[in-house]
Amino acid sequence: MTTNPHISSPAAAAIAGMRMIDEATFKAATTVVPKGAKLEGAMSASSDLALRIEGEFKGKLILATGGAIHIGPGSVVDCEAMEADIIYVQGTIKGSVHARKSLELGPSSRIKGNVRYDDRLDVHSGARVSGSIKGPEVDGE
Amino acid sequence: MQMNTPNLLAVDESPFPAPSAVPHFLTAQAVSESASMSDKSDEFPRLQAAPAHSTALPPAAAVRELPVRTLNLQAGTGVAQKAATPAAAEAAVCTFPAGLSFEGDATLPCDFAVMGSIKGKVALTGQSKLVIAAGGKVEGEIVAKSISIDGEANGKIDASGGLVSFGENARCTGSIQYGRMSMAEGAEVEATMKKVA
Numbered sequence: 001m002t003t004n005p006h007i008s009s010p011a012a013a014a015i016a017g018m019r020m021i022d023e024a025t026f027k028a029a030t031t032v033v034p035k036g037a038k039l040e041g042a043m044s045a046s047s048d049l050a051l052r053i054e055g056e057f058k059g060k061l062i063l064a065t066g067g068a069i070h071i072g073p074g075s076v077v078d079c080e081a082m083e084a085d086i087i088y089v090q091g092t093i094k095g096s097v098h099a100r101k102s103l104e105l106g107p108s109s110r111i112k113g114n115v116r117y118d119d120r121l122d123v124h125s126g127a128r129v130s131g132s133i134k135g136p137e138v139d140g141e
Numbered sequence: 142m143q144m145n146t147p148n149l150l151a152v153d154e155s156p157f158p159a160p161s162a163v164p165h166f167l168t169a170q171a172v173s174e175s176a177s178m179s180d181k182s183d184e185f186p187r188l189q190a191a192p193a194h195s196t197a198l199p200p201a202a203a204v205r206e207l208p209v210r211t212l213n214l215q216a217g218t219g220v221a222q223k224a225a226t227p228a229a230a231e232a233a234v235c236t237f238p239a240g241l242s243f244e245g246d247a248t249l250p251c252d253f254a255v256m257g258s259i260k261g262k263v264a265l266t267g268q269s270k271l272v273i274a275a276g277g278k279v280e281g282e283i284v285a286k287s288i289s290i291d292g293e294a295n296g297k298i299d300a301s302g303g304l305v306s307f308g309e310n311a312r313c314t315g316s317i318q319y320g321r322m323s324m325a326e327g328a329e330v331e332a333t334m335k336k337v338a
Binding site: 030031032033034035036037038039040041042043044045046047049051059 | 235236237238239240241242243244245246247248249250251257261
């Protein structure tokens with residue numbers, strides 16, 4: 001299976017596969033910022049955690065290798081930096097987002113700022129991005 | 142002929158769940174385990190569509206990609222909401238896992254269990270309960286109606302009119318305002334305590 005997004009038929013399967021991996025990743029995710037909660041500051045993790053944000057978060061959010069972040073529907077995030085291997089967005093983000101592997105923008109995602117992904121990007125119909133998107137310039141191995 | 146092709150296919154594919162019958166996310170494990178299977182189930186709609194545009198392959202591919210995307214998309218949101226809503230919002234218990242550290246202000250409307258490390262202010266609104274589990278650490282200010290500490294807490298603890306309880310692994314320094322207090326044997330507490338009803 002190729003990861004080249006220009007090849008349409010296997011790419012869909014590849015994306016589908018990626019999507020599935022994401023599901024599994026977030027099944028065990030812990031909700032760190034629940035609905036109605038407000039966190040402001042810097043959050044970081046040294047282990048491979050899967051986190052979910054459903055409330056308001058402002059600041060920095062840096063996860064180490066293996067880390068995954070789910071920005072849930074209805075959440076509002078204002079981040080000078082957000083970094084993790086896998087990021088799945090369904091909420092609103094203002095600021096910088098950096099996914100070291102996959103970045104998926106769900107249909108309800110609203111992003112204003114700088115987006116960076118190092119391997120795969122999936123934008124669903126309905127997602128809104130205003131700002132820059134920076135991805136890998138060469139096809140991955 | 143056009144009827145036969147899909148029928149034959151349907152028979153061929155019968156050991157696998159038809160994509161339309163079973164939501165994609167239910168087969169997630171199977172799909173991720175064998176990519177070939179996901180290929181087959183993905184090809185299913187295209188082969189049905191193919192006789193209609195028998196000459197043009199690109200449209201068929203385009204037709205095929207769309208349903209796959211929408212399926213996944215719905216599966217994604219569905220699963221996420223299912224997982225998120227009952228656990229986080231309804232049950233309103235939130236955990237701060239071990240290995241995670243946070244510096245700053247946190248205001249939460251729900252019960253909060255800390256297993257990681259927090260520096261700054263943690264405030265729980267309403268009657269919510271804060272638990273600092275063994276291994277968890279909070280440095281700074283804690284405001285909650287009910288606080289249970291079995292980890293480490295340094296700083297100001299404000300449970301005015303509420304309950305503060307220390308487990309046997311608790312280590313605490315600073316100042317404590319409490320309504321009621323309980324302390325297990327083994328707890329190390331060095332703090333100024335003030336009863337505030």
